[in-house]
Amino acid sequence: MKRRDFLQAIGPAGIVFPSLINGFTFKAFAESPLVSALIQAPTETDHVLVIIQLNGGNDGLNTVIPFDQYDQLANARSNIIIPKNKLLKLNGTSLTGLHPSMTGLQTLFNEEKLQIIQSVGYPQPNFSHFRATDIWMSASDSNQYLNSGWAGRYLAEEYAGFPSAYPNAVMPDPLAIQIGSFVSPAMQGPSVNMGMAISDPVNFYNLINGIQGASPNTRGGKELTYIRQVAQQTTQYGAAIKSAAAKVTKQFSGYPTGNSLADQLKIVARLIAGGLKTRIYMVSLGGFDTHAQQVIANATDTGAHARLLQRVSEGIKAFMDDLSFLNAHKRVIGMTFSEFGRRIKSNSSGGTDHGAAAPLFVFGHYAQNDVLGTSPEIPLVTSATANVPMQYDFRSVYSSLLKQWFCVPDTTLDNVLLKNFQNLQLIKKTAPCLSTSPEILPGLDTKILLTNYPNPFQSSTTLSYESNGGHTLLQVFNTEGKLIKTLVDKEVSAGSHKITFENEGYAPGIYYARLQNSTQQQTRTMILGR
Numbered sequence: 001m002k003r004r005d006f007l008q009a010i011g012p013a014g015i016v017f018p019s020l021i022n023g024f025t026f027k028a029f030a031e032s033p034l035v036s037a038l039i040q041a042p043t044e045t046d047h048v049l050v051i052i053q054l055n056g057g058n059d060g061l062n063t064v065i066p067f068d069q070y071d072q073l074a075n076a077r078s079n080i081i082i083p084k085n086k087l088l089k090l091n092g093t094s095l096t097g098l099h100p101s102m103t104g105l106q107t108l109f110n111e112e113k114l115q116i117i118q119s120v121g122y123p124q125p126n127f128s129h130f131r132a133t134d135i136w137m138s139a140s141d142s143n144q145y146l147n148s149g150w151a152g153r154y155l156a157e158e159y160a161g162f163p164s165a166y167p168n169a170v171m172p173d174p175l176a177i178q179i180g181s182f183v184s185p186a187m188q189g190p191s192v193n194m195g196m197a198i199s200d201p202v203n204f205y206n207l208i209n210g211i212q213g214a215s216p217n218t219r220g221g222k223e224l225t226y227i228r229q230v231a232q233q234t235t236q237y238g239a240a241i242k243s244a245a246a247k248v249t250k251q252f253s254g255y256p257t258g259n260s261l262a263d264q265l266k267i268v269a270r271l272i273a274g275g276l277k278t279r280i281y282m283v284s285l286g287g288f289d290t291h292a293q294q295v296i297a298n299a300t301d302t303g304a305h306a307r308l309l310q311r312v313s314e315g316i317k318a319f320m321d322d323l324s325f326l327n328a329h330k331r332v333i334g335m336t337f338s339e340f341g342r343r344i345k346s347n348s349s350g351g352t353d354h355g356a357a358a359p360l361f362v363f364g365h366y367a368q369n370d371v372l373g374t375s376p377e378i379p380l381v382t383s384a385t386a387n388v389p390m391q392y393d394f395r396s397v398y399s400s401l402l403k404q405w406f407c408v409p410d411t412t413l414d415n416v417l418l419k420n421f422q423n424l425q426l427i428k429k430t431a432p433c434l435s436t437s438p439e440i441l442p443g444l445d446t447k448i449l450l451t452n453y454p455n456p457f458q459s460s461t462t463l464s465y466e467s468n469g470g471h472t473l474l475q476v477f478n479t480e481g482k483l484i485k486t487l488v489d490k491e492v493s494a495g496s497h498k499i500t501f502e503n504e505g506y507a508p509g510i511y512y513a514r515l516q517n518s519t520q521q522q523t524r525t526m527i528l529g530r
Helices: 003-013 033-038 067-076 103-110 129-138 152-158 201-208 221-234 236-246 260-273 304-325 394-405 410-417
Strands: 022-030 048-054 064-066 088-090 093-098 114-121 176-178 194-200 280-285 332-337 358-364 450-453 460-467 470-478 483-492 495-502 509-517 520-528
Touching: 048 260, 048 304, 064 067, 067 093, 088 103, 093 103, 103 114, 103 304, 103 358, 114 394, 152 194, 152 410, 201 236, 236 260, 260 280, 260 304, 280 304, 304 332, 304 358, 332 394, 358 394, 394 410, 450 509, 450 520, 460 470, 460 483, 460 509, 483 495
Parallel strands: 048 280, 048 332, 176 194, 176 280
Antiparallel strands: 022 176, 022 194, 064 093, 088 093, 114 358, 332 358, 450 460, 460 495, 470 483, 470 509, 509 520
């Protein structure tokens, strides 16, 4: 079977490398709503989004605690409430505090690298773990069922035609990577999965160190060894991961031990710093379904939930420190989410039951530094079924990140999220939409002057270019550097222009469009498919 046919055959399920990095499974995502929104290549950027999923439904009122509603909260949660004097204070606000175990996130907030978004949810919340997770992954209404994910739809918009002709010179790396044993539904595109998974951290380190796992001592052992070797040798994505990892020989030494989230994030930092062009990474931490014994009696700042929040806080802080150590911190924005929050009132088992809205964290060098929204209003008398009301739709968070971090235009956002959602200020206005790396910047200007669509193409593609006026030259070259077509060679007016490049029987492959206007010049990689 040809590689192209093989990729098409396995596309819907994603490409899974069960033994890449230290025991974690890597999944290479193809088309999911989020991935579909992030992978189309018209936008030349080295920006990365890291998504942390907190599986089980995190208790937001035990994570981000409202000082101004503390007395009412204490009445509703007398058996699990954290002493007020132990809550962590944040610079610039007297209304909001953090759980005592989250000193890492407190530091990031005070360093202006963390944003807290209050009461994130959606209308008519669903309290089933499976259905609620599906809603967050697909970005659907609660009564709507979609077969694609929000990230996958984004990536499908960016990388038309995937997986045919991928990997290629423009995008040689996985579009999205998940560390874990399954590919998230968020990465499912309209017709094919857009992602890749790394399932085992031990196997990841085996891959980059060239260590082959032992085969069973059976009649088929040699054949299995051969199949494994062929799979590794012919998997270009595996080679790209290995190459990126090999470029990073030293990382931040302060990662906590015994913290699976930190282990996953350490791998992500290494791949980002190693130059992988992957735009989306997803990691996860489970255990947040805290129906019972959420805290230790008479020491409510300790217990199961405190340990989980400590892992989240320490893992993110170490990841951020590592990115700074590796000089990759300006490329990354991260976000956390959980499928739902917990109810306001605690139960008699020292825990909390499935609830609605909950806070969400956005972190990174360019993360807006504030508490977005007001403290959840806690009634004086709380019923057993009372929930935190939604302030922000989670799809507004997705939309705002795509728009402000990946420069996704409004028309594409409508295709990805299916509706027009409120734009929230999540990214500092000083953040560039384009590359933060000099070797990726188009020429000396941070503005993209030349694009083409569709890309890849077959019969024709339309080139859009910006001119400052005066003589403008637009040419097409092949990979050997030979000029095959001059599209524009004349005086043009200042502004936006378009011209069509027709396939006049050229061989399939990679071509380069070059724009020259006064002192500016840019090149654009184009792919001619079969």
